[in-house]
Amino acid sequence: MATQSRTELLAAYRTMATMRAFEERMHIEFAGGGVPGFVHLYAGQEASAAGVCANLTDHDVLLNTHRAHGPAIARGADIFAVAKEIYCRGEGLCRGRGGSAHLHDTKNGLWAANSGVGSGVALGCGAALAARTRGTGGIAVALVGDGAVNQGVVSEGLNLASIWKLPLVVVVENNGYGEATAAGYAIAGGGIARRAEAFDMPGVQVDGSDYFAVFEAAAAAAERARRGKGPSLIEVEVTRFFGHFEGDAQTYRSRDEAERARRERDCLANFRRTVVAEGILDAGELDLVDTDVADLIDRVYAEAEAAPYPPDDELMEFIYADSL
Amino acid sequence: MSDSAGITESTDTAASTETAESTEMNMLTAINHTLHREMARDDRVIVLGEDVGANGGVFRATEGLYDEFGATRVVDTPLAEGVILGASVGLAASGLVPVPEIQFLGFVYQAFHQLAGQVARMRYRTRGRFHAGITIRAPFGGGIRTPELHSDALEGQLCNIPGLKVVMPASAADAKGLLATAIRDPDPVLFLEPLRGYRLIKGQVPTGEHLVPFGRAATVTEGDDVVLVAWSYMVEVCRRAAGKLSDLGISARVLDLRTLVPLDTEAITSAVEECGRAVVVQEAPRTGGFASDVVAEINDRALWSLEAPVARVSAYDNPYPVGLLEDDYLPDVDKVVEAARRTVEAS
Ligand SMILES: Cc1ncc(C[n+]2csc(CCOP(=O)(O)OP(=O)(O)O)c2C)c(N)n1
Ligand SMILES: [Mg+2]
Numbered sequence: 001m002a003t004q005s006r007t008e009l010l011a012a013y014r015t016m017a018t019m020r021a022f023e024e025r026m027h028i029e030f031a032g033g034g035v036p037g038f039v040h041l042y043a044g045q046e047a048s049a050a051g052v053c054a055n056l057t058d059h060d061v062l063l064n065t066h067r068a069h070g071p072a073i074a075r076g077a078d079i080f081a082v083a084k085e086i087y088c089r090g091e092g093l094c095r096g097r098g099g100s101a102h103l104h105d106t107k108n109g110l111w112a113a114n115s116g117v118g119s120g121v122a123l124g125c126g127a128a129l130a131a132r133t134r135g136t137g138g139i140a141v142a143l144v145g146d147g148a149v150n151q152g153v154v155s156e157g158l159n160l161a162s163i164w165k166l167p168l169v170v171v172v173e174n175n176g177y178g179e180a181t182a183a184g185y186a187i188a189g190g191g192i193a194r195r196a197e198a199f200d201m202p203g204v205q206v207d208g209s210d211y212f213a214v215f216e217a218a219a220a221a222a223e224r225a226r227r228g229k230g231p232s233l234i235e236v237e238v239t240r241f242f243g244h245f246e247g248d249a250q251t252y253r254s255r256d257e258a259e260r261a262r263r264e265r266d267c268l269a270n271f272r273r274t275v276v277a278e279g280i281l282d283a284g285e286l287d288l289v290d291t292d293v294a295d296l297i298d299r300v301y302a303e304a305e306a307a308p309y310p311p312d313d314e315l316m317e318f319i320y321a322d323s324l
Numbered sequence: 325m326s327d328s329a330g331i332t333e334s335t336d337t338a339a340s341t342e343t344a345e346s347t348e349m350n351m352l353t354a355i356n357h358t359l360h361r362e363m364a365r366d367d368r369v370i371v372l373g374e375d376v377g378a379n380g381g382v383f384r385a386t387e388g389l390y391d392e393f394g395a396t397r398v399v400d401t402p403l404a405e406g407v408i409l410g411a412s413v414g415l416a417a418s419g420l421v422p423v424p425e426i427q428f429l430g431f432v433y434q435a436f437h438q439l440a441g442q443v444a445r446m447r448y449r450t451r452g453r454f455h456a457g458i459t460i461r462a463p464f465g466g467g468i469r470t471p472e473l474h475s476d477a478l479e480g481q482l483c484n485i486p487g488l489k490v491v492m493p494a495s496a497a498d499a500k501g502l503l504a505t506a507i508r509d510p511d512p513v514l515f516l517e518p519l520r521g522y523r524l525i526k527g528q529v530p531t532g533e534h535l536v537p538f539g540r541a542a543t544v545t546e547g548d549d550v551v552l553v554a555w556s557y558m559v560e561v562c563r564r565a566a567g568k569l570s571d572l573g574i575s576a577r578v579l580d581l582r583t584l585v586p587l588d589t590e591a592i593t594s595a596v597e598e599c600g601r602a603v604v605v606q607e608a609p610r611t612g613g614f615a616s617d618v619v620a621e622i623n624d625r626a627l628w629s630l631e632a633p634v635a636r637v638s639a640y641d642n643p644y645p646v647g648l649l650e651d652d653y654l655p656d657v658d659k660v661v662e663a664a665r666r667t668v669e670a671s
Contacts, residue, residue, distance in 0.1 A: 036647045037469040066471070088647025099646035101471040115471045116431070117403065150402035151434065178403045180379035186402040252379055312652050319642050 014289050016046040016268050019070040021297045030246040036088050039100045042070030044241035047267035048173050049074035051214025055222040059138030061127040063120030064113030066101035077105040083304035090310035118151030125157050128166035139167040139225040147178015149192055162199045165230035169221040175240045180252035196233035208238035209265035239265055342532035349529045352522040354496040355385050358503045363393050372399040373425030405431050409438035416456045429464035430473035443512045444487030459506040459513045465607055466650050467520035475644045477608035482514050483584050489513040490584040494559035496527040501536030518557035539586035547577035550601040550664050553618055555581040558605045565660035574668055584614055589621050596626040601667040603635045605655055610638040631671035635663040
């Protein structure tokens with residue numbers, strides 16, 4: 001864990017605390033009826049995107065999933081624009097046209113969050129091949145859920161990445177369910193990480209409540225990709241604190257599963273405990289971050305709720321380069 | 325006529341309805357009730373799809389089936405649309421009657437080869453040795469603020485695949501009668517369910533055996549100045565538009581096509597002959613949509629009865645927009661009224 005400096009670790013904590021506070025607030029605002037459409041919250045999974053993104057540079061590309069808010073924040077997208085996009089406002093990341101599940105920010109290497117689940121692996125193959133072809137030194141990281149790994153296109157992508165030794169890291173966020181379907185039921189082959197073997201690439205399983213474990217696995221995979229050794233797969237075991245989407249009755253899991261995860265597998269609490277116990281950061285500075293973040297989140301939501309909607313006359317823009 | 329939230333029930337299906345007993349249901353309940361009945365009636369019927377089993381489906385359409393018929397007949401699949409439809413072909417060719425669900429019609433793209441390249445062609449390719457009597461259920465359509473890819477009305481693309489039947493009910497009773505017909509039909513049927521109508525569309529549904537034949541349109545509202553031709557949720561929009569038009573002194577007939585393939589060209593022809601004007605309303609984007617086919621049929625069969633050019637009301641030619649923009653994008657009552665008025669004023 002000594003691979004990150006004090007400053008970097010403080011930044012990692014801030015990132016995770018921001019992701020968490022953003023989603024806790026989203027949960028409340030959604031229940032209040034202020035958020036249009038459907039949202040999938042990332043709370044509980046923060047260490048995954050934070051640990052992965054801490055290894056990325058400006059040349060790299062992150063292919064996001066439909067559970068998009070947390071990873072977008074971790075990748076450094078403007079959090080105000082993220083919130084406005086979820087509220088479908090004109091100043092959102094995609095001018096209010098993508099919504100919660102489609103947060104794109106090419107400026108920050110955040111590509112193609114996708115509600116056609118699994119597609120990120122295919123698009124990531126292209127991004128990785130382009131990085132190599134153009135010699136940018138960049139890599140691509142595709143996030144994908146445990147449900148989405150059963151899409152045919154994910155297998156196609158893993159195979160392609162392997163035969164071409166692409167600088168691609170596939171991060172499978174295994175939160176135990178694809179909607180209501182348990183991963184243990186839907187996934188053959190003794191777990192996701194083991195599928196990597198069949199494609200002749202390293203596959204590891206890490207505890208997603210442990211930021212340091214994710215960081216180290218991602219560091220190794222990124223390093224391998226940058227050295228031209230080819231793709232890797234990381235399975236991050238996480239528990240989502242909320243339902244599949246807001247409004248999910250969650251009849252498929254026991255009532256206390258999320259509560260227990262909050263008590264026992266909270267990546268933020270674990271992080272705090274470790275860095276304080278090891279004397280790397282002190283509790284006071286982490287508390288200061290928390291206060292800061294709470295204030296930021298207030299401002300983010302106030303601004304998003306007040307932001308203007310995209311004008312109707314924009315409906316027909318951005319379909320073609322020039323309108324027909 | 326039923327209450328304002330409902331749709332006038334079809335009347336021409338009495339011949340295939342066992343008893344006069346009926347009860348009020350919304351469309352979702354009617355679908356669920358029919359799945360229960362058809363599974364009880366024929367033990368070859370198998371329901372499969374994402375979260376359709378233990379969970380009862382994301383919209384609850386398959387609720388209770390798992391408890392009643394068990395895991396061998398109500399099968400939860402992995403998140404893999406391609407194999408859901410591909411495996412359905414294998415099931416059907418082996419003598420079972422699969423009723424797969426594609427959770428949102430937009431994800432039929434993931435299975436498009438299976439659908440267009442396998443399901444639709446089995447009978448033709450094997451010269452009738454195999455067939456794929458599959459009923460693919462899929463919710464579709466706008467109005468509930470789903471993310472991109474979850475709302476698209478793709479029926480035009482599906483009608484362009486010979487070998488598939490495309491069924492799009494607009495009332496709770498038709499949802500029952502057409503679904504039962506679909507499941508008993510030896511050909512592959514896409515049974516498309518309007519998301520917005522699941523709970524909003526209500527009406528009396530016969531509780532006993534109730535079959536609605538394919539290829540028979542229904543007149544939902546009588547009128548003789550202009551016919552509004554529609555299917556699925558757009559029938560509801562047209563019904564409301566007809567009410568507004570009547571306030572303007574225009575008598576609008578609403579014709580619910582109910583099935584696009586096969587298409588009731590006779591009903592379209594006689595409605596146009598009687599009204600002299602027509603507006604075709606579709607939820608899908610304009611270019612390449614099924615409304616264009618209806619207009620072409622009118623040109624072929626009833627051109628000399630027209631007193632004004634046929635109007636089309638559709639969504640715009642853009643990808644389905646998320647959020648509040650969908651209100652602007654979707655055809656609505658005002659757009660239909662405006663189009664109907666234009667056809668009347670043009671002559
Ligand atoms: C191809 C496709 N099929 C179905 C859906 C509907 N859907 C949205 S999220 C989801 C479950 C995804 O599960 P997983 O990949 O484990 O991601 P998680 O939601 O758990 O983060 C499904 C089935 C979809 N978005 N895309
Ligand atoms: Mg999952």
